[in-house]
Amino acid sequence: MIPSKFDYVKPASVADAVAALEQGGEDAKILAGGHSLIPVLRLRLAAPTLLVDLGGIAELRGIREDGDRVTIGAMTTYYDVLRDDLVKEHVTLLAQATETVADGQVRHRGTLGGSLAHADPAGDLGAVALALDAELTIAGPGGTRTVPASEFFEGLFTTVIGETEILTQISFPRYTGWGSHYEKFNRTAQAWSMCAVAAAIRVDGGTIAEARVGLTNMGATPIRARGVEQALVGQPATADAVRAAAEHATEGTAAPSDADAASDYREHLAKVLTGRAVMAAAG
Amino acid sequence: MAEVRVTVDGVNYTDDVEPRTLLVHHLRERLGKTGTLVGCDTSNCGACTVHLNGQSVKSCTVLAVQADGAEVTTIEGIARDGQLHPVQEAFNEFHALQCGYCTPGMIMQAIDLLGDNPDPDEREVREGIEGNLCRCTGYQNIVRAVQGAAQKMKPGAPADTETPVGVAGGGE
């Protein structure tokens, strides 16, 4: 169907984009990959008067080594993320989760930054960013600031990005040599995650030395399963130990209820999937 | 209105379009490329799949203005000199279509898939076309066709588009 009318600008720099947002006011929206926004516009669930397309800003695309981190431009597509050698080697969990997002066509257009900024609780990459302690750089009229993922998500579809700000890059520490797995559970292959668990584990001599676990769609924002992490560390990477640790998966969650899963079922899934994700990550 | 220049199936077009115009509507209604179809409004069905600068995209979820300067290949542009693309041939040979409505998108996605993975197994084909819904075939013959086409396609198969021919203000 046909969206409402809007104006469209395609700035060539972040500064121009910020300026466009300032001019556009509260009815301006950022167009990244468009794969959440354009369907919403087509269904007329939103009617912005101005779209600021970030697709013309070359500096927002690409993946680079950044000291001991891997830094990804916000407008880097899923496709480019999941095929990137740096990501595959050092931020494997991100590549694994990205591969489960939507479908091939969507992954050609959708962007990592767009996904995180959209902050759909069922989106797959928030839990990864959170679990892996990503840092997100946000540019605005007053310059840039960097926030840790743990402070980035505020609520349902809301982040700390201000109305005239733009997410420019996402930076991950290296998890070289860690085991990782994204365990996704959905109704059909096309469907969004009913619940999913992102796990990265460093095993040292059969013992879990470090653990990072993030949960998708277990609350209004992605959730870091710190209780699970703490319970895992120092434990042997065995099914029993992992299962026991996974019982902590629902701590701090506020599982929604919908047609696919009432909250009790989601909570149950979170535990089961956490166990599976960690076991798979531990190899 | 914004000026949009696109090369579609080897022909250059320059048109003024409303920013809200979806690429698929631009293709169908302005440029007359009605071979690309619309099946949903939520980017699920994939009937509108075309190649944008060599990558499969759902043209219902791309604005025409976003495609400014791009090269688009549709189902109408993959046969060469009257010779069907191997994926087109395979869809016929393996009875991979019934009503035909998902077919243009399915073929365009299959070509993209084979570009990334020239010899996919059944699971890889099924996951590679998961963004394209078909209501007629149960997918089985589509999977066979994609795998059959993979066998026919040798490395170094010709690229998607022919040399562009300029047609200013094409369509209307």
Add this chain to the structure above:
Amino acid sequence: MTATAEPTTNEIGKARTRKEDARLITGRSRYTDAITPQGTLHIFVVRSPLAHAKITGIDKSAAESAPGVIGVYTAADLGVEAVGLPNAWPITPDQKSPQRPVLASSTVHFAGEGVAVVVARSAAHARDAADLVEVDYNPLEPVLDMEAAAADGATLVHPDLGTNQSATWVFDSAGAGTGGSVDDAISAAESDADSIVVRRRFRQQRLIPAFMEPRACVVDPTGEQMTIYSATQIPHILRTMTTVVLGVPESKLRVVAPDVGGGFGGKVGVLPEEMLCVVLAQKLRRPVKWTETRSESLLAAHHGRDQIQDITITAKKDGTVTGLDVKLLADMGAYLGLVGPGVPILGAFMFNAIYKIPAYKFTCTNVFTTKTLTDAYRGAGRPEATFAIERIMDELAVELGRDPMELREQNWIKHEEFPFTTVCGLTYDTGNYEQATQQAMELFDYAGLRREQEQRRASGDPVQLGIGISTFTEMCGLAPSRVLGSLSYGAGGWEAAGIRMLATGKVEVITGTSPHGQGLETAFSQIVADQLGVPFEDVEILHGDTQVAPKGLDTYGSRSLAVGGIALVKAAEKVVAKAKKIAAHLLEASEDDIEFSNGTFSVRGTDKGKAIQEIAFAAFMAHDYPEGMEPSLDSDAVYDPENFSFPHGTHLAAVEIDTETGRVELRKYVCVDDIGTVINPLIVEGQVHGGLAQGIAQALFEEANYDDQGTLVNGTFVDYTLPSAADLPSFDTRAVSTPSTSNPLGVKGVGEAGTIASTPAIVNGVIDALRHLGVAEVEMPCTSQRVWRAIQDAKGRSTQETPIDTHSPGAGLGSIDPNNPQGEVQ
């Protein structure tokens, strides 16, 4: 394999690739939305967001002055307040049938019903202006639960009818004289220690046909005949019904169904939007076009199934079934569709299925609710029947401690008992259940899988294995006209065909069926090529345009081949008969001495002969032909079948259930179908695959639910979850054949078989995997949540209700609250 042995059988049975593919794989297709005559105006229908409400005011002024708008109209503005869309199947003489308006005038009866229409120069203009139409509603109580709606004191959907019950239709074998009394069978079984009574309630969830091409219509009033292009399965019926509804003389209407992107029954309808386009094209004297969006289609195009089935079966403890009682409630939605009330009735004759059941009673009450109306969806009545009988046979087997296949075999009609007249009075002409079953069991490795199942049960494997059986039959080829008449169906069941022998030897074939993906252009070419002995490539099939194929009853109910295909044979026989006369004349022989074979008329015992193409040319030239006949080979035929045909098959499913999450994985699916003579095995296989996918989708994936306000929860493809390729396995499908004796080709029909058979096979498999855990029932679709909950319930653990009617707070579009868009959407 043909019963008419005369022409060769070169083509029938050959796996021809399809003719129609050439245009469809190159984008040279022509679906309705590609048709936009010069000057076309576009409409957008303003729809009610409420399920049940009084319209208290409509302010069109802002919309009328919006850019590009030609007009904004209500029913009153168009003078169509009294117009009612047709219901062609009054199942009882006292059926309650409300007027189904083109646009609601005073009250809306479902969310999605049209209340006004915007006409504009472009689709975008029309869409923009629609947002400016202000409609004031006074909400009324929605009526959502069919059981409550049928009860006394319920809020009435149509108060003037005095009830929400549209009709109750009964078949009783005792009354019909085709069997005994079920009431007697039940009371006898209840009082007999050597008998058993099993009662179950099954739910057929509401489904959406979800053809891939959204519906569209273009009405062009220029020229002498008004042309209606529509994405319809039924161009001929649409033409006649447009006359009935709007009074446009039938002779002034031409209906074209161009390439149509699937239907599955969902495009059997006479649509309010089609009628609006006609009325507006007449009024504005410009072509008028409507193309629906997917979300409109899911909301307002008719839905399918939606029944509550109360089934009682009685049997001797030795396994012999003695009676079957079926009580149905069927949700019609807000109005009666074209054939909607008859859909459950089509199932009435199939609950007894392949079994010898001595006493049978079927009672169905059709009920109104404030939901989208229901009508035909692939299988129409027969999937519901097959599901119920195949599920209850499994339940009976469990109650008796018998292997479910063995119990079926004990009760089914043996191959030597055909033709067999059933408890419904239908005569099954041919079939061989033993043959199909034996082959299926071997392919499936039934015994091996049962062993594996035992092992997994014994070891407490978290992944349990279930084996699901469905030994189905169905009735195809709707239908003998007299039978339809006895059911008060508003049309016959014949089909028309014509063959034109062109001067240059090519053959134009006209069929009154209206294919939309079935591959009939190919299959019919094969039939005609064989009948006339002409090359397959020389046959052109013309259809879907009432000026080209003036007579027909279109495509639904697996009737195209079993009725339309036979009409072709009859027309070809006439062509050959005429040609034979001319051949005899030209060859100077007696007609009795002329033999026809492989396209050549020859004089018996000589080498003299003429090809049918030569005869066609001679007829065209007309310089020399017998006296007393017309110089033409062209022939028409109308075929009215004498009986239905009865395909059958054995379907076996192996499902794995992850008992920790409830996820169901279909591991293996084998089916052996007996569909009689196969014209084209490639096309048959494709029909079975697609049918299976739809039936499996009912079992596992799809449901259309409403929230407590009567709003459709599954309003986009995000929420109405069609399976993708990644959700389905490959199937092992085979065909066996006992040719039908009811028609000269021996064909039976295959369009719906897969859908009808597969749903119970899957659900039986799901239950079979969980039975030992104490699970006796899982409602469809058997989602992971339902399965998990069933396991918890069986363990005595209380869980929450499954909130099927809740919009998703997360997950993409379901997550966007239209009244409160939040967050930075990128």
